[in-house]
Structures are given as structure tokens and as C-alpha cells.
Amino acid sequence: MKKYMKEMKLFWNDHQVAGYRLPISYCLLLAVPFLFFSCSLKKEKLPILGQREMNGNDTVYHTVAPFRFVDQDSAIVTNATFNNKIYVTDFFFTSCRTICPVMKSQMLRVYEATKNMPDVLLLSHTIDPEYDTVALLHDFADRLGVESKRWHFVTGAKDSIYKIAQTSYFAVAMEDKTEPDGFIHSGAFMLIDKHGRIRGKYDGTKEEEVNRLIGDIKILRQE
Amino acid sequence: MNCLQWVVASGLLMCCCTSKDMKFQQYFAQGQNLYETHCSNCHQKNGQGLGRLYPPLAGSDYLKNNFEASICLMKYGTSGEISVKGIQFNKPMPGVPSLTELELAEILTYITNAWGEEHEMITLEQTSQALKNCTPP
Numbered sequence: 349m350k351k352y353m354k355e356m357k358l359f360w361n362d363h364q365v366a367g368y369r370l371p372i373s374y375c376l377l378l379a380v381p382f383l384f385f386s387c388s389l390k391k392e393k394l395p396i397l398g399q400r401e402m403n404g405n406d407t408v409y410h411t412v413a414p415f416r417f418v419d420q421d422s423a424i425v426t427n428a429t430f431n432n433k434i435y436v437t438d439f440f441f442t443s444c445r446t447i448c449p450v451m452k453s454q455m456l457r458v459y460e461a462t463k464n465m466p467d468v469l470l471l472s473h474t475i476d477p478e479y480d481t482v483a484l485l486h487d488f489a490d491r492l493g494v495e496s497k498r499w500h501f502v503t504g505a506k507d508s509i510y511k512i513a514q515t516s517y518f519a520v521a522m523e524d525k526t527e528p529d530g531f532i533h534s535g536a537f538m539l540i541d542k543h544g545r546i547r548g549k550y551d552g553t554k555e556e557e558v559n560r561l562i563g564d565i566k567i568l569r570q571e
Numbered sequence: 572m573n574c575l576q577w578v579v580a581s582g583l584l585m586c587c588c589t590s591k592d593m594k595f596q597q598y599f600a601q602g603q604n605l606y607e608t609h610c611s612n613c614h615q616k617n618g619q620g621l622g623r624l625y626p627p628l629a630g631s632d633y634l635k636n637n638f639e640a641s642i643c644l645m646k647y648g649t650s651g652e653i654s655v656k657g658i659q660f661n662k663p664m665p666g667v668p669s670l671t672e673l674e675l676a677e678i679l680t681y682i683t684n685a686w687g688e689e690h691e692m693i694t695l696e697q698t699s700q701a702l703k704n705c706t707p708p
Contacts, residue, residue: 449612491623
């Protein structure tokens with residue numbers, strides 16, 4: 349809306365400079381359909397985030413690098429687990445007392461909202477794999493009351509988790525002993541499409557942002 | 572704020588004529604701030620907790636029956652299995668060691684009155700008495 353106001357103003361100023369004195373109602377008349385158009389345009393397709401390269405005439409988009417982790421049922425989770433699936437991913441740790449519990453209650457909303465969507469999965473990585481063992485993650489998921497088929501909580505080598513966070517998902521995750529919980533990490537949720545491309549980034553600690561994510565999942569499923 | 576909280580809050584506002592009520596008001600409001608800073612991440616804004624991970628505070632029988640122990644665990648943290656409203660919980664809770672006797676009284680005044688139940692204001696005397704008997708883990 350703000351952007352639209354700015355455009356309106358520019359439009360108005362341009363015309364004043366040009367010597368016209370367009371009545372405001374005329375501007376509105378022009379702007380209203382434009383607004384509708386731009387909204388519907390935006391709703392049709394989600395952006396593809398990250399760097400892109402040209403390969404001949406084809407655009408090559410940033411995709412999630414190969415990974416291999418273990419989930420709460422000791423099952424191996426790789427890119428193949430998400431073959432032909434849309435997934436939402438984040439980084440957390442079970443003993444965290446700051447933003448993670450909020451992220452988990454928000455991710456639980458995504459879990460509930462996608463209950464009847466067999467092509468949508470959730471993937472939460474622990475950034476404290478030394479403490480968050482498979483058994484602990486199992487207990488955590490169980491207490492949260494979620495199915496491991498739909499929501500994988502994974503652990504693995506610390507370096508590979510931090511690396512995939514930073515290079516594949518553009519998320520912040522690192523150890524920092526000066527932080528209250530011992531880690532710095534972002535509360536971001538990332539939306540990944542069926543081709544491993546990043547289609548959205550949301551603040552997983554904010555209800556409105558998570559509402560937007562839930563809306564975007566529906567848009568992405570139309571592709 | 573949910574509807575009930577509005578009703579409670581506005582109800583409280585209307586009858587704050589004696590100084591005791593004023594003090595209650597003050598504790599309640601401060602308690603809400605402190606709760607939302609230190610506790611609501613886990614126990615949630617509505618005090619309902621989260622699954623079997625974080626126990627509810629709203630209507631908690633544990634809090635009622637283990638009042639002094641609850642004051643201790645807020646400051647020093649706790650671990651081990653406990654039962655709240657018939658459900659078993661077993662995750663460590665980190666305490667908030669910086670909480671003062673006054674702040675504990677404020678938080679307790681808030682959590683025992685915020686979600687549809689009514690309780691007397693929790694006083695400084697009560698929290699300082701309880702803290703004397705804590706065995707910090």
C-alpha cells in the first residue's frame with residue numbers, strides 16, 4: 349500500500365511538472381485497476397530467491413545442495429526425501445529458551461494448516477547436534493505431538509548443518525558462547541519448491557509472517 | 572488480549588478504588604510484562620503451554636499444590652518428571668536467576684489471575700518466605 353501511495357505521488361508530481369492539473373479522481377480511476385492488476389500479478393507466482401546464472405538460453409536457479417541427515421526415527425533424510433515435495437524448513441535446538449519455542453508453536457500452525465496436503469513436508473534442523481541426539485529429538489517431536497512422516501527433526505555433523513544453513517538456505521546459524529543460549533540463529537522459515545528452489549523466507553516468530561507463508565504454500569501448490 | 576482478559580482487565584480497572592486494588596493492578600500489569608519477557612515463549616501468551624513439551628500455567632494444579640516449589644523453579648529452574656492437569660511433562664526448565672522477590676510476586680499475581688481464575692494478590696512476604704526454603708539445583 350505504501351509503495352502504491354508513493355507511485356501515486358510520483359504520478360501526480362510528474363503531471364504537475366508537465367503542467368497538467370489532473371483531477372485526483374482521474375488518478376484514482378487509473379490507479380485502482382492498476383492496483384488490482386499488480387496484486388493479482390503478485391499472487392500468481394512466487395519469486396525464486398538466490399543467485400541465478402544463464403546457461404545458454406536457460407536460467408539456472410539456486411537450489412539446495414545435497415544433504416544427508418538423520419531424523420527422530422533414525423531414518424536417513426536426504427534431498428530424495430523431498431522429491432516432488434514442497435517443504436518448509438528451519439533451524440533450532442531443543443534446549444533453546446528464546447525464539448525457538450515461539451518458532452515451534454508457529455511451525456505447529458503450519459503443520460496443522462497443511463494436514464491435508466500430502467505434498468507438503470516440514471524439516472527442522474538442530475544446530476546443537478551434540479546435545480540434540482536422535483533420542484532427544486524423538487522425545488521432542490513426540491511431546492509436540494507430531495508425526496515423523498510429515499515433520500522431520502534432523503541432526504547430523506555440526507559442520508554440515510551450519511554449512512547448509514548458510515549456503516543453501518541463507519539462514520544464520522552458528523555457535524556463540526556469548527549469547528544467552530550459546531548460539532546465534534535466525535528465526536527464519538524457508539519455503540522450498542519441488543525442484544529444491546527457495547521460494548520464500550519468513551520470520552518464524554511472527555504470526556502475520558507465518559500466515560503469509562501458509563498463503564504462499566497454497567499458491568506454490570498451484571504450480 | 573483475548574476477550575476474557577479484557578473483561579478481567581476492565582473489571583479490575585473499574586473497581587480500583589481502594590489502595591489494595593491499586594497495588595493489585597500494579598502487580599498484575601508488571602507481572603504481565605515480565606511474563607511476556609521471560610515465560611510466554613514456552614508457556615505461551617495464553618498460559619496453555621505447548622503439547623507435552625511445556626506445561627500449562629492456566630488452571631495448573633501443580634502450581635496450586637506446589638506453590639512454594641513453583642516459586643523456586645521460576646528462579647532456579649527445574650528438571651525431572653512432573654504431572655500437570657493429568658499429563659506427564661519431563662523437560663528441563665531453565666530458571667531466571669535475576670528475578671527478584673518483587674518480580675516473582677508480580678509474575679505470580681499475573682499468572683494466577685490472568686486466565687479466568689481469581690486469586691489474592693501474591694505478596695513480597697510470600698515470595699521471600701518461599702525463596703528461603705529453596706534448594707537451588
